[in-house]
Amino acid sequence: LDWASVLQFLNPPITNEQPGEEWLLVRPLKLSDFDRGYLQILSQLTNVGNVSKANFESQFQKMRNTGGHYITVIEDTKINKIIGSASLITEFKFIHECALRGRLEDVVVNNTYRGKQLGKLIVLTVTLLSKKLGCYKMSLDCKDALIPYYKSLGYKSEPGNSNSMMNRF
Template sequence: MQKAGGYYITVIEDTRSRRIIGAATLVTEFKFIHDCGLRGRLEDVVVNNTYRGKQLGKLIVLTVSLLAKKLGCYKMSLDCRDPLIPFYKSIGYKLEPGNANSMIVRYDVTPKIDDPS
């Protein structure tokens, strides 16, 4: 991911147990139709069940959002399940009219194996 560039992974560590208890990823990309402006996407936000309810999700999302702003992103977006909409609204995210749902297609990708011959 580091070689590809544009990926910023933020973690929260419980220093007592030396375990990662939360994480989020900022993915950035240049958008041609916005004069090659930088767009950010918030992905993979997670907090360990044991640590939920301690505002750590809010902390990590706000940290990644501030990083996007510092990097010069003109926009930050995310996809989430309906039950999480109030959480993201409470920290400033808004539903985009006409784009409330996200649709994807998944591909069955088989890893390439080098032919030894």
């Protein structure tokens, strides 16, 4: 996977430098995004609950200190709002000769911006980033309805090895 092959997924072609409209910006999450509606975007994915600015800042600092969290957002600079996000979380492994493994998490694009390939752009961006960082694989969990979508972006269910199991607390 490289930018040339990423571009084949995007028609018309858009890039991080040119996400289709000049006022859209793809960049890493920053602390001030609390005030750009970052949590409101996440609440289109699942329950966010009550997260104060202080909670957000301390969690952000924990992620920064721990390392391995690469949260990428799309900002609409015209209205100063975050309109999409995708996270790459990396984990250190002993297996595969002390490899790095990537997880694609919390992918969401504001539903009023659908149809602009922004979800694709941001998923492909963090996927490419995982490759650049040397991850030996990148995986994700998703609802059944999104399987075709992620398939169209190069993700596959591995026969006999694609169950997502959980224990909710």
